[in-house]
Amino acid sequence: MKLSSTQMAWRAAQDIEDGAYVNLGIGFPEMVAKFQPPGREAIFHTENGILGFGKAPELGAEDWDLINAGKKAVTLKPGTAFFHHADSFAMVRGGHLDVAILGAYEVAETGDLANWSTGPKGVPAVGGAMDLVHGAKRVAVMMDHVTKDGQPKLLQRCSLPLTGVACVTRIYSSLAVVDIVAGHFVLREKLAALSLDALQTMTGATLHLDGPVADLIVPEM
């Protein structure tokens, strides 16, 4: 029993305020845009120089000068702005984004993130990940709570090459919502059917409690 990636994206979307400037990482985090609560409209930023783009175009209506960081076609909407790459990353590092939501291989209780390299084999590629973890007011990650063979991915220290040090502030995992506060994991929400002890055994560092733990409730999808 765990949340699907779609359900994690839904949960992450509930925390995005109306009018927030948001960058969504390539892959699953892109789904967050689909689940904005009614009455809220975030403004999405993509590294390659668009602010306020719309959803994917109809098949066959793509304009390949209008793509997102994942090289997927997007559309214009009223209020879209274009800019060059240095301005785009000024928005990132300069503290102008409200939220960045990224994928993660591992997160440490210190807030360290590993999400760009699984080790020395193959072709290394970093893209904008190392920039995005610095500057956004909130850096959140969406991730399975454990690996495919059940090993914790929330750890005391990351074992994989780091993307950034002390940068993650909230984790939307497949089992829980966990904040990182002063070098500790603080449990905010967990699946109701999961005991605190069971969740702790699947977590590689101590889960601290700071007030009541809410049930992690998401719609069926």
Add this chain to the structure above:
Amino acid sequence: MDKTLPNLAAAVAGIPDGATVMIGGFGGSGSPIELIHALIDRFLATGHPVGLTVVNNNAGNGHVGLAALIEAGMVTKMICSFPRSADPVVFTQMYMAGKLELELVPQGTLAERIRAGGAGIPAFYTPTSFGTDLAKGKPVEVFDGRSYVQERWLKADFALIKAHLGDPLGNLTYRMAARNFNPLMCMAAAVTIVQVSEIVPAGAIDPETVITPGIFVQGVVAVPNPAQEEDLNRAGAVYPEVTA
């Protein structure tokens, strides 16, 4: 003053062996495919240029454009942030075979290094990559209690750029997100060569809408209806075309 170049062959004629060449674009958007193919044509006819260091966000996709330049064996080093794509086979094989050096740079650091190169700023400090493998060997300083990594400017001998409109003075506009690295690379190269969809008379571009002022541009060549890398790849294109 007229920076108009007569054709693509003339536009790429001056690039020597061993040059550092910035190539604009992010994936296929803003990629000067026709200029790259003209450079490959020159190599096929003359054997030059070779030993190029290429600066681009990526490292090619499929077998056209930058991927074709690498596949032709003209490139010995890539400076990029993300050498993966839908079809990265050309870069991957050359890199894994040890025939191609890679300098991996975080995307925002790459953009700022290029901007700094064009702006006469030899080094700057950024929070990006602090505490990671990509900061190894680089000076670190603390400002207001936070650690920052020193990065150096990046300059080039040539830049190959794709813009939308250009005038004989080299003033440029771009089309949507095809802007990306192009305006920065215009500034950072000693010689900037631009392909534009249309060359318009001086004064036809509203000065309020000029994105790259002509001072950063040395040559402009008209390429009406430029190809899109994504369309070429979906059609299975290979450059140069394989003939029986």
